[in-house]
Amino acid sequence: MSQTTAVHGEKISLLRVLGPAHVWALGVGIVLVGEYMGWNFAVGKGGMIAALIACWVAGLLYTCVAMIDSEVTSTVAAAGGQYAQAKHIVGPLMAFNVGLYLVFAYTMLEAANAITLGYLVQTVGTMAGFADVHDKPFIVLTIMFLAWLNYRGVYATLTVNLILTAIAFVAILILFAAVKPWSNELLNHQAMLNGLPYGWLGVIASLHFGLWYYLGIEGTCQAAEEVRSPARSLPLGTMTGIMTLLIAATMTWYVCSGLMPWEYLGQAVTPLFDAARLTNSMPLMVLLFVGTVFSTLASANGCINDASRAWFSMGRDRYLPTWFGAVHPKNRTPYRSIVFLVPVALVFAYFAPLDQVITFSILSGLLGYTYMSLNVILFRRKWPLGMIKRGYIHPFHPLPALVLLLLCSVTYFAVFLGYGTQLIAMLIFFVVASLWFHFHRYQYVRRGDQFTMQWPRPVGY
Amino acid sequence: MANSHYEPPKQSAFGQLIDSLFLLVLVIAALFAPLYLKLAGGGKIDIAVADKSTWAGLGQSAVQQAQWEKLGFTPETAASIITSRFDYSFNPTEVVITAVVIIGYFALLFAFSRTEYREVIEERFGRK
Amino acid sequence: MNSFQILEYAAWAISAVLGLYMLFDMIRIDRTYDEELLTSSREGDIEDTLVIDPPHQGGHK
Structure with missing residues (x-):
C-alpha cells in the first residue's frame, strides 16, 4: 500500500482504504481480549452460573447496541463515530461528553491490555527460571510500538489487527475442540458448578464484568471516514462482530467453568491460558499463550486507533484545541492526537491497578450506551424513516432502545455494588468537564459548521 | 446567510495549551483521587x-x-x-444519591445540549 | 546480567527509539507544512468521495 501525499484542492483528509474485514477486525480485535482476561471477574462477583447469565444478558445488551449503532452509523458516517452522531442528533455538549467517553474507554482498555501483556511476559520469565523479572519495560514497549504502528498508517495497522484477531479467535476454537466438549474426560461441570454463592444479587453484581465480554464492539464506527463504503461495511462488520463474540464468549465460559474451581477462576489474570495449562498439553499451552499475547496486542492497537480518531474529531470541531485536528500529510493519520494520548495511556498502565483501570473503561462504555438508547429515539423522532436514506434500519423500534436503557440501569447498580466510589468520582469528572465546556470552551466553536451531514432540517426545530 | 452568524474568537497557542493541560489534569485527578483516598474497590x-x-x-x-x-x-x-x-x-440512601447524580447528570447534558443545538440548527438552516 | 535483563534493556531501548522517532517526525512535519493545510480536514466529505480506489489515491485534483 503506497501512501502518497494526496492534496486535493489544498485539503488533506484521512485515507479511505478499509473494507468490511477491517471493520470486523477493528471491532472484534478490541473486544476479543475480553475472553482472554477480565470476563472471569464476573465469576468472582457472582459465581459460575451468574457469569453465564451475565454473559447472555450482556450479549442482549450489546445486540441492542450493535443494531442501534448500525442504523445510526450507516447514516452518520464520520470519524469519531458516536461523537459525530451525538453532534448531529442531540447537541454539542452531549457530543463533547460522548467524545470523552470514547477516549476514556479506549485509553483505559489500552492500558489494561498493556498491563496484562507485561504480566504474561513476567510470568513466562519466572516460569523459565529467571529471578527478578520486571513487567514495566514490556508495558511501555507495547504502548510505544502500537502508537508507532498507528502513526505510520491505518491500512497497515488494521491489517495487522486482522491477522492477530483471526489467530486469537482460532485459538479459542481449537481449545474448545481439544477439551472434547462432548465427553467428561477433561471437563467436569457436575463437580465444578456450585449454584449461586451470592444468590440473585450476585447475578446482578456480575453483570458489571459481564460487559467485558463485549466492551468496545461499538468501536467499529470510528473508522467511518476510512472505510470504502461505510453504509454497507459498517453494519456488516459490526453485526458479524457481535455474532463472533457471542460464540467465543459462550465457548470460553464452557471450557473454563468445566476446568477450574470458581474461587480460582474469579481472580485469575489469564483464565484461558490457565485452562490450557490444565489440559496437560504443551502445544495448547503455547497456542493459548500466543492467543493471549495477540489478543492484547490487537485490542490495544484498535484502542489507539479509536481513541485518537475521537480526540482528532473533537479537535477538528474546536471542542478541543484545533491543534489536535491535524492530519499527517504522508501517513494520513491524526498524528498529533496519537502522540498526545501516548503519555496518558502510559501513566495509567504504569501506576494504576488492573481492576480499577477496567472499571473506568467499563463505566465510560456504560455512559456511552445509556446515551445511545436515548440518541436513537431522538434520531427517529427528528428524522423519521423515509426522510433520509439509511444504510440499515433496525427492527422493532423502540424496543431495543428501551431494553438497552433498562439493562444500563441495572448495570449501574451492578457497578455500584463494590465500586460505588469510582462511579461517583467519574460522574463528578464529567459534570465538571461539561460545565467547563458549556461556559468556557464552547465560545471557540463555529456554530453552523458542526452540522456537516446533507440532511434536511430536523422535525421540530 | 443574513441571520446571526457567530464568529468565534481565535484562540492563542497559549490558551490552547492551557485548555489541553486542564483536561489532562482533570482526567488524572478523576482516576487517581479514589485510589489515593483509599475509597476504591469493594x-x-x-x-x-x-x-x-x-x-x-x-x-x-x-x-x-x-x-x-x-x-x-x-x-x-x-x-x-x-x-x-x-x-x-449497602445503604439504600447511597443508592438513591447515586441514582440522583446519574439522572441529574444526564438531565444537565440534554438541557444544555438542547439550547446549543437550537443555535446550530438556526445557523445551518436559517431562522424559521 | 542474564538474558532476560538484556531483553528488558532492549525493550526500553526500542521504546525510546520509537518514541523519539514519533516526536522528531511530528516536529519535522509541523515545520515543513503550513498549519492551515495540516488542519484542513473536514467532517462529512462522505457522499461525494464514496468510492476511491486506493491505488489511485493522489491522482485526484
Whole structure:
C-alpha cells in the first residue's frame, strides 16, 4: 500500500482504504481480549452460573447496541463515530461528553491490555527460571510500538489487527475442540458448578464484568471516514462482530467453568491460558499463550486507533484545541492526537491497578450506551424513516432502545455494588468537564459548521 | 446567510495549551483521587470454614482438589482465595444519591445540549 | 546480567527509539507544512468521495 501525499484542492483528509474485514477486525480485535482476561471477574462477583447469565444478558445488551449503532452509523458516517452522531442528533455538549467517553474507554482498555501483556511476559520469565523479572519495560514497549504502528498508517495497522484477531479467535476454537466438549474426560461441570454463592444479587453484581465480554464492539464506527463504503461495511462488520463474540464468549465460559474451581477462576489474570495449562498439553499451552499475547496486542492497537480518531474529531470541531485536528500529510493519520494520548495511556498502565483501570473503561462504555438508547429515539423522532436514506434500519423500534436503557440501569447498580466510589468520582469528572465546556470552551466553536451531514432540517426545530 | 452568524474568537497557542493541560489534569485527578483516598474497590470479608489446612476442610471435592493442585496450589496458599467473599451489604440512601447524580447528570447534558443545538440548527438552516 | 535483563534493556531501548522517532517526525512535519493545510480536514466529505480506489489515491485534483 503506497501512501502518497494526496492534496486535493489544498485539503488533506484521512485515507479511505478499509473494507468490511477491517471493520470486523477493528471491532472484534478490541473486544476479543475480553475472553482472554477480565470476563472471569464476573465469576468472582457472582459465581459460575451468574457469569453465564451475565454473559447472555450482556450479549442482549450489546445486540441492542450493535443494531442501534448500525442504523445510526450507516447514516452518520464520520470519524469519531458516536461523537459525530451525538453532534448531529442531540447537541454539542452531549457530543463533547460522548467524545470523552470514547477516549476514556479506549485509553483505559489500552492500558489494561498493556498491563496484562507485561504480566504474561513476567510470568513466562519466572516460569523459565529467571529471578527478578520486571513487567514495566514490556508495558511501555507495547504502548510505544502500537502508537508507532498507528502513526505510520491505518491500512497497515488494521491489517495487522486482522491477522492477530483471526489467530486469537482460532485459538479459542481449537481449545474448545481439544477439551472434547462432548465427553467428561477433561471437563467436569457436575463437580465444578456450585449454584449461586451470592444468590440473585450476585447475578446482578456480575453483570458489571459481564460487559467485558463485549466492551468496545461499538468501536467499529470510528473508522467511518476510512472505510470504502461505510453504509454497507459498517453494519456488516459490526453485526458479524457481535455474532463472533457471542460464540467465543459462550465457548470460553464452557471450557473454563468445566476446568477450574470458581474461587480460582474469579481472580485469575489469564483464565484461558490457565485452562490450557490444565489440559496437560504443551502445544495448547503455547497456542493459548500466543492467543493471549495477540489478543492484547490487537485490542490495544484498535484502542489507539479509536481513541485518537475521537480526540482528532473533537479537535477538528474546536471542542478541543484545533491543534489536535491535524492530519499527517504522508501517513494520513491524526498524528498529533496519537502522540498526545501516548503519555496518558502510559501513566495509567504504569501506576494504576488492573481492576480499577477496567472499571473506568467499563463505566465510560456504560455512559456511552445509556446515551445511545436515548440518541436513537431522538434520531427517529427528528428524522423519521423515509426522510433520509439509511444504510440499515433496525427492527422493532423502540424496543431495543428501551431494553438497552433498562439493562444500563441495572448495570449501574451492578457497578455500584463494590465500586460505588469510582462511579461517583467519574460522574463528578464529567459534570465538571461539561460545565467547563458549556461556559468556557464552547465560545471557540463555529456554530453552523458542526452540522456537516446533507440532511434536511430536523422535525421540530 | 443574513441571520446571526457567530464568529468565534481565535484562540492563542497559549490558551490552547492551557485548555489541553486542564483536561489532562482533570482526567488524572478523576482516576487517581479514589485510589489515593483509599475509597476504591469493594469491601471483602472472609467466610468461616471447617479447617483451613486441608482440602476437605475448605469444602473442596476430590475433583476440585485435583485441579487446584494442577494449578500449583496447596491448601495453605489457596485458603485466602477460597474464603474471600465480596461484601454486598449497602445503604439504600447511597443508592438513591447515586441514582440522583446519574439522572441529574444526564438531565444537565440534554438541557444544555438542547439550547446549543437550537443555535446550530438556526445557523445551518436559517431562522424559521 | 542474564538474558532476560538484556531483553528488558532492549525493550526500553526500542521504546525510546520509537518514541523519539514519533516526536522528531511530528516536529519535522509541523515545520515543513503550513498549519492551515495540516488542519484542513473536514467532517462529512462522505457522499461525494464514496468510492476511491486506493491505488489511485493522489491522482485526484
